Amino acid sequence: MxxxxxxxxxxxxxxxxxxxxxxxxxxxxxxxxxxxxxxxxxxxxxxxxxxxxVLPTFLFCLDMEKPDPFALVRELNIDIRYVLHGEQGFTYHAMAYAGDTLTFTSTVTDIYSKKGGALEFVVRKTAVTRDGELIAELHNSLVVRNPKAVK
Structure with missing residues (x-):
């Protein structure tokens, strides 16, 4: 599917x-x-x-603290058993520090398939801001393996 x-x-x-x-x-x-x-x-x-x-990859940990980190997976009707971590990247614009309040705003930037639908990808970009100032952009993709795809 x-x-x-x-x-x-x-x-x-x-x-x-x-x-x-x-x-x-x-x-x-x-x-x-x-x-x-x-x-x-x-x-x-x-x-x-x-x-x-803030150490660079710690921003990913903070992003996972959203109230429902798997809401998108559920909304897309993805079976978590077939999810793989595909890719993760960071672009930094400013330092973040202890005591900061950081806001994470994510957008789904792409959904596509490869290998005749055997693999589907969900790509997100997350802007991390402090008082409106862009601190970093996180990029990640989930890979969803379709067990029913013809191999």
Whole structure:
């Protein structure tokens, strides 16, 4: 069954997240970061940051804190058993820091298929803003495997 391409251009409900120092430290430790600026406020300030900086891929974690992170999957009637993480990318425009409130606004930018419908792709772009200032753009795609497609 082909995914509904009328979702292309749909803006999903925005959500905002407060960036907390403790979570930044935990994430830095989890990914093996050793730079003092990601753990110690004074070390961060000594190298020119106003607070602990947000590590680049942490924005993806914050985006998943939306009230219903799988709403789009349900709305598109996608069976989660056949979903694969396809691609993820980040474009940065400014630094984000502990203490910031970041707003995430996602838009479905494309839905297409390959291999005769065996694989379908849902592409999203997410603008991350702080007080209206663009901080980053997240790009990701889900791959949906169609088990009924002819191989």
């Amino acid at each position: 082909a995914l509904d391409t009328s979702f292309i251009g749909r803006e999903l409900p925005a959500h905002s997240v407060d960036v907390e120092r403790g979570r930044l430290r935990f994430f830095a430790k989890a990914i093996g970061e050793t730079g003092a600026a990601y753990f110690d406020l004074e070390a961060a300030k000594a190298v020119g940051h106003r607070d602990l900086p």
